[in-house]
Amino acid sequence: VEALRMLPGAWFVAAEEGMEEMVRELVGKGAEVDAEDGEGRTALTVALVFGQEAAARALLEAGAGVNAGTGRRPLHAAAERGMVEMLIELAGKGAEVDAEDKEGRTALTVALAFGQETAARALLEAGAGVYAGTGQRPLHGAAEGGMVEILRELVDKGADVEAEDGKGRTALMLALVFGQEAAARALLEAGAGVKAGTGRRPLHAAAKKGMVEMVREPGAFSASGI
Numbered sequence: 274v275e276a277l278r279m280l281p282g283a284w285f286v287a288a289e290e291g292m293e294e295m296v297r298e299l300v301g302k303g304a305e306v307d308a309e310d311g312e313g314r315t316a317l318t319v320a321l322v323f324g325q326e327a328a329a330r331a332l333l334e335a336g337a338g339v340n341a342g343t344g345r346r347p348l349h350a351a352a353e354r355g356m357v358e359m360l361i362e363l364a365g366k367g368a369e370v371d372a373e374d375k376e377g378r379t380a381l382t383v384a385l386a387f388g389q390e391t392a393a394r395a396l397l398e399a400g401a402g403v404y405a406g407t408g409q410r411p412l413h414g415a416a417e418g419g420m421v422e423i424l425r426e427l428v429d430k431g432a433d434v435e436a437e438d439g440k441g442r443t444a445l446m447l448a449l450v451f452g453q454e455a456a457a458r459a460l461l462e463a464g465a466g467v468k469a470g471t472g473r474r475p476l477h478a479a480a481k482k483g484m485v486e487m488v489r490e491p492g493a494f495s496a497s498g499i
Contacts, residue, residue, distance in 0.1 A: 291325030313344020321350035355389035377408020385414030
């Protein structure tokens with residue numbers, strides 16, 4: 274423990290390992306609660322990345338910023354982990370629900386991409402935007418995570434099935450890349466184009482995943498207007 278106190282990165286080690294008392298001690302010794310590591314993460318974000326809820330709460334009590342961090346923010350880490358109570362608490366403390374990470378994803382998109390349905394619903398209740406994100410939108414996350422029910426809800430709310438992510442990929446493309454056949458079918462039913470996207474085309478992904486017949490089915494082409 275003494276050696277830990279001397280390490281330059283002791284603050285982040287304590288957060289990562291969930292050393293709640295060490296966190297409190299370091300705060301008492303003047304540790305900068307919103308200092309960032311090499312990835313632009315604060316200790317609060319690091320604690321949440323590793324699922325260390327007690328350490329995260331100690332950091333919040335010490336005044337850690339819920340919107341701090343030039344890389345990943347606390348809300349994104351909690352979303353990926355599916356830490357619903359923490360998400361609600363962060364939102365209640367003023368966390369920006371539509372803030373983006375370095376990949377242009379909101380916390381909602383992250384929750385969906387990692388299959389965290391309860392977390393995604395908590396974010397939607399907190400006002401997360403269904404169109405938000407300059408990199409990937411929530412529909413892309415739902416497609417990647419195979420979250421069919423929420424995917425359909427997003428489409429019903431007006432999500433653009435042809436919207437592209439930062440790499441020119443549509444939600445259909447991502448569903449196929451990640452082998453999410455049910456999500457791909459739901460998108461085809463919603464009118465997603467088989468030839469859409471300026472990046473890699475859905476048919477290429479379907480071929481790689483052995484799902485060519487699905488995108489060649491008569492219904493798929495008529496539904497997508499091709």
